[in-house]
Amino acid sequence: MLARLAHVRNWIFDLDNTLYPASANLFAHIDRRMTAYIARLLDVDEIEAHRIQKHYFIGHGTTLAGLMKEHRVDPHEFLAYVHDIEMDVLQEDAPMVAAIAQLPGRKLVFTNGDGPYALKVLDRLGLGGSFEAVHDIHAMNLTPKPAASAYAGFCAAFNLDPAESLFADDMARNLLPAKAIGMTTVWVDNGSEQAADAARDHIDFTTDDLSSWLTSILEDA
Numbered sequence: 439m440l441a442r443l444a445h446v447r448n449w450i451f452d453l454d455n456t457l458y459p460a461s462a463n464l465f466a467h468i469d470r471r472m473t474a475y476i477a478r479l480l481d482v483d484e485i486e487a488h489r490i491q492k493h494y495f496i497g498h499g500t501t502l503a504g505l506m507k508e509h510r511v512d513p514h515e516f517l518a519y520v521h522d523i524e525m526d527v528l529q530e531d532a533p534m535v536a537a538i539a540q541l542p543g544r545k546l547v548f549t550n551g552d553g554p555y556a557l558k559v560l561d562r563l564g565l566g567g568s569f570e571a572v573h574d575i576h577a578m579n580l581t582p583k584p585a586a587s588a589y590a591g592f593c594a595a596f597n598l599d600p601a602e603s604l605f606a607d608d609m610a611r612n613l614l615p616a617k618a619i620g621m622t623t624v625w626v627d628n629g630s631e632q633a634a635d636a637a638r639d640h641i642d643f644t645t646d647d648l649s650s651w652l653t654s655i656l657e658d659a
Contacts, residue, residue, distance in 0.1 A: 448603035453549035530564035537652035
């Protein structure tokens with residue numbers, strides 16, 4: 439193990455555009471369904487619906503959080519609708535499966551998505567048996583990353599010491615609260631970052647390919 443990571447006992451991963459490459463473009467299908475949901479809900483055209491969607495995403499952490507606050511949307515209905523997509527753009531990632539299997543300690547998924555969707559994605563990637571648990575938006579009491587309460591609740595739920603934990607996410611802003619409580623942070627800079635954030639001093643490692651990065655730290659003595 440890379441010497442800088444010898445202290446890590448808990449390996450925590452975001453799901454979308456982190457455990458699979460952004461180039462798979464799976465989230466584009468979810469994005470379109472979110473736009474369609476908003477267009478129908480608010481009786482606006484798709485251009486305006488997309489603008490509202492991104493406004494809520496930037497302002498509230500997730501589109502769902504904004505819809506809940508501004509329009510009292512049922513989260514179960516929304517998540518079921520937007521996650522009703524085909525997974526055929528994803529394929530098993532054998533190097534990722536092998537690398538995660540070799541990591542010493544606990545392995546968990548920490549996602550703003552919901553559990554049923556996360557499990558479908560993990561199964562498609564060949565990672566269905568790779569993680570101890572998935573901590574989803576419902577486990578966060580519907581308050582998503584990057585809210586500090588999401589991280590506190592996650593650590594409490596699994597009795598995690600942040601100082602012994604590493605968190606990888608494709609959204610740099612989601613790493614800021616993790617770093618603030620003592621986690622080692624990995625930014626998966628694959629082009630999926632949608633919110634402007636010039637500050638990068640809360641990022642310990644940067645990679646555009648998580649699978650390759652995990653393999654490299656395991657090979658480094």
